[in-house]
Amino acid sequence: MSVYEYTTSNTGLEYDVYDKPSVGKSIVLGIQNILTSFGGIVAVPLSIAGIAGLSIADTAYIVSAALLASGIASIMQSKGFGPKNYRVGIGLPTVMGTDFGFVPAANVVINSMGGGLPAYFGGAILGGILEFILSHFVEPLMKIFTPIVTGTVITLMGLSMMPVAFDWIGGGFGNPNYGDPIYLIIAVTVLLVVLFLNRYGKGMASSAAVLIGMVVGYIISIPFGLVDFSKVAEAYWFKLPEIGRFGIDFNIKYSIPFIAGYLVTIIETVGVMQTLGEVTYTELTGKDMAAGVRADALGSMVGPLLGSGPVQSFSQNVGLIPLTKCGSRFVAIITGILLIVISFCPKFATIISIMPECVLGGASIVMFGTVAVSGIKTISKVRYTNRNMLIVASALGIGLGVTFRPAILEQLPGVLSSLFSSGLSAGTVVALVLSAILKEEEESKPELE
Structure with missing residues (x-):
């Protein structure tokens, strides 16, 4: 049975997939989702703006577009639509956002190949079709x-995000006051x-523990001068995105650098x-x-059309579900609607974007750790044979190794470098390959304790 036909009862969640909390509570939980994902959503367009050398106005445009x-993509993924065998969207509470995995491809297309932003958008759309x-x-x-594979991937998903947290x-990263005790105090307070x-x-x-923790951290940060409200005063109250502002170049050669990124995306999406x-x-x-x-694919075609x-x-938003005890996809749909509204209101978006990173970091420890524990729970249900132990040990070892020392793979050829560009993708590939080539042990062989 599928997600469209089956959800368990007695899950320990206050709201299951098909439950609908009140609109007020859904908005609060939706804001919490946005606070958790906002940095990730806006970080990529800011990086692309830097690569393309955009002006402040153009940078603001692609951030709103993101x-x-x-x-839009969050609503599509969380709601799901289309005939049963060809549905688009898994129908579970999901928050979508721009992905850092495509930044290297963007740099190649925009600068090395000289195609600029039109080539970036065109190559991304063609890759989405693939x-x-x-x-x-x-x-x-x-x-x-x-x-054994999925449990390992889920565990690695949580653990590999800890350096980010x-x-x-x-x-x-790059802050001249990195590690300032004030940052640590605020983060610990939020935690x-x-x-x-x-x-x-x-x-x-x-249910709103993460949101409340972030608000507390935000307020504490103000007297320490960590919040610059001048940027809020400069932002517009309302502004519509300008569709097609930069143009789109559908030359097939610009899609090639995106191929590896989309292959990795498929692997990581299945893990999510x-x-x-x-x-x-x-x-x-x-x-x-x-x-x-x-x-994911349709969202990756729609995004570039909008200028993202x-x-x-x-x-990261998956970790909120056990903490809030809310698995309602209605809340995720409300989150998508709120993101759309915020995209039309640069001033409100700026209020969120100036939140000190140490505030998000304090909350992220629990969120990412919860994801890792979910994977450990899955692994614990598997027979710990010698084969399974080798798969888990190798995948976690390589995945975490790449996470801690990513520079070690920079000399690999383009496709391999992209495929192993993150600890999560590297560990997933290792788990899949070893699962395919290592034979299952005979039933008569004893399990490892």
Whole structure:
């Protein structure tokens, strides 16, 4: 049975997939989702703006476009539509956003190949079409996404994000005051608020623990001069995106640098979908996974048309589900609507964007850690044979190694460099390959303790 037919009961969630919290509570939880993902959504367009040498006005445009594209894609992925065997969107609570995995391809297309932003948008759309085609082959591939593989990938997904969380705690990578004790104090305060409210809070206080923790951290940051409200005063109250502002170049050569990125996206999206199934206690089929990949692909075609980049399902928001005890896709749809509204209001978006990174870092420890624990729970249900131990050890070892020392693979040829560009993708590839080539042990052989 699929997500469209089946959701378990007695899950421990306050709201299951098909439940609808009140609009007020959904908005609060939606804002919490946005706070969690906002940095990731706007970081990529800011990077692209730097690569392309854009003006402040053009940079503001592509940031708004990224918010709009993320909102539309989140609704598509969370709601799902189309006939049963060709659905687009997995129908689980998902937040979508622009993906850093495509930044290297953007640099090649914009600068090395000299195509500029029109080539970036055109190449991304053509790559999205390829991903849409490949989505039809996801279901057969699910045979190798066994529990030992998916559990390892989910664990690695959470663990590999910890360096990011700690960079945020330190004030952000490249910050001249990186590691300032003020940053650490604020992050620890946010962490403690989230922990105690989630553990001992009742009702909304428990569900919105992450949001409340971030608000507390935001307020504490103000007297320390970490929040610059002058940027808010300079921003517009309302502004519509200008569709087609830079143009689009559909030359096939510009799609080539994106191929590896989209292959990695498929692998990582399947991992996110598996994690969503775990934390929402939902049984997923290969068709569901294919529907999720198709939504990624369609979102990656719509995004560049709006002036943004390719999108992907965000893993950080998955960690909110066990913490908030809310697996409602209605909340994710509200999140998408809020993102669209924010894209039309640069002033409100700026208020969120000036939040100190140490605030997000304090909350991220629990969120990313929760994802890792979900993977450990999956692995714990598998027989720990010598084969399975080798798969887990190798995938985690290589995945975390690449996460800590990514420069070690920079000399690899283009496709391999892209395929192993992140610890998550590297560990996933290793888990899949070893699962395929290492034979299952005979039943008579003893399990490892």
